[in-house]
Amino acid sequence: MKKTIAIDIDDVLADNAAGFVAFSNQKWGTNLRPEDYDEHWAKVWAVDNEEVERRATSFHESGVLRTYTHADSAVPVLKRLSLDYHLIIVTSRRLQVREDTLEWVHRHYPGIFSDAAIHFAGIWDTIDDQSIHRTKADVVDALGADILIDDQLKHCQAVVEAGKQAVLFGDYGWNALNVLPAGMVRAADWPAVERYFYDS
Numbered sequence: 001m002k003k004t005i006a007i008d009i010d011d012v013l014a015d016n017a018a019g020f021v022a023f024s025n026q027k028w029g030t031n032l033r034p035e036d037y038d039e040h041w042a043k044v045w046a047v048d049n050e051e052v053e054r055r056a057t058s059f060h061e062s063g064v065l066r067t068y069t070h071a072d073s074a075v076p077v078l079k080r081l082s083l084d085y086h087l088i089i090v091t092s093r094r095l096q097v098r099e100d101t102l103e104w105v106h107r108h109y110p111g112i113f114s115d116a117a118i119h120f121a122g123i124w125d126t127i128d129d130q131s132i133h134r135t136k137a138d139v140v141d142a143l144g145a146d147i148l149i150d151d152q153l154k155h156c157q158a159v160v161e162a163g164k165q166a167v168l169f170g171d172y173g174w175n176a177l178n179v180l181p182a183g184m185v186r187a188a189d190w191p192a193v194e195r196y197f198y199d200s
């Protein structure tokens with residue numbers, strides 16, 4: 001029986017940080033760089049949750065997610081992995097952008113993920129003080145996934161604590177950690193992901 005790999009979208013399959021800060025700088029006159037990005041938008045913008053909600057709604061309604069670039073190097077790796085593993089997507093994106101997300105995934109990763117294989121964790125559907133602490137671990141567990149590939153440290157840590165494996169993707173400021181816990185490895189890019197699964 002094939003093991004299941006759950007894969008994140010933003011900053012794993014899609015270049016989210018660059019797209020987010022470009023939109024923010026243009027729309028709200030911020031002076032952000034991709035390395036300033038953090039999943040906790042209140043921290044990035046230094047605003048309260050009410051203003052985060054206002055900006056998040058504007059951001060999601062803009063359609064900018066449809067314009068994100070994708071990781072070209074992921075395509076051949078995912079095609080190879082799909083022969084040996086069951087691949088699903090688990091994203092923290094809001095349900096509000098479900099249709100934009102499905103269209104983007106099918107355009108850039110055709111034939112790899114069905115609609116039924118794309119799951120929304122619901123973490124940010126309601127923004128409150130606890131949102132930053134919520135993880136995808138429960139969703140990954142409910143879907144029976146064995147491994148998570150994600151750029152967010154908290155999601156990888158929670159999955160490892162639940163007894164599963166995690167690949168911490170990318171060398172980003174928001175996921176810097178000198179020593180990774182047992183059960184977690186870092187893959188800087190998609191060729192490194194492929195080496196982890198086939199050379200280790």
